[in-house]
Amino acid sequence: MTTQAMAKPVDDAEMAHPLIPAQRVNGAEVYNQAKEKIGKIEDIAIDKRTGKVAYAILSFGGFLGMGDKHQPLPWSVLDYDTDVGGYVVDITQEFLTLAPKLDVSELSGWDDTMNRDAFHTYYTPLGAKPYW
Template identity: 45%
Template structure:
């Protein structure tokens, strides 16, 4: 089955991790470092997007609601409907913070910040 934009519904996590992510202006903003799974609802909580840093030093991680990523085959990456300024001001975390409290703190802050309807409601 395909999504409204013509993509398949299923994808292996290994194909997602490492994929470039672009903002609405077409600028590369980072890449998918990981995906956080909600074991209780069998859904994806959020994509972990790495922004900046060099060789793992100073890297900031953002929890981006999975539903906001749209794959663009021409770019070979995901596009998020957020501006550069929105992304710069977004909550940033360490990997430990992203997974703390079962990921719920980062998830909740992310969905609230980006004004995405929570999938768990």
């Protein structure tokens, strides 16, 4: 079952502030379903034409910022969980290790038109929905 399907009802306190500035998303922690931290959001990728958030760029696996790997996660696979104060994704370490990767040099400008189908196909079992 995906995190989207398991989403808990939104309470009034959450609805009081349904939007978040990008600078607060950057650095937000990301957890698996067991509430174990798997990384943090390094950045987000927004489609210039539609304004939709396409990906959260997950940073993981390094030590003190060195050796980090970067993984684009389709935004649609993340759920914000107020209990942990971060985003939760139904993912295992093995699934993440086998996922298509993003080179850190691409973070400043990335054209996913050649591989976006591969990213979204890989994450389809988690409920990924195309942003385009």
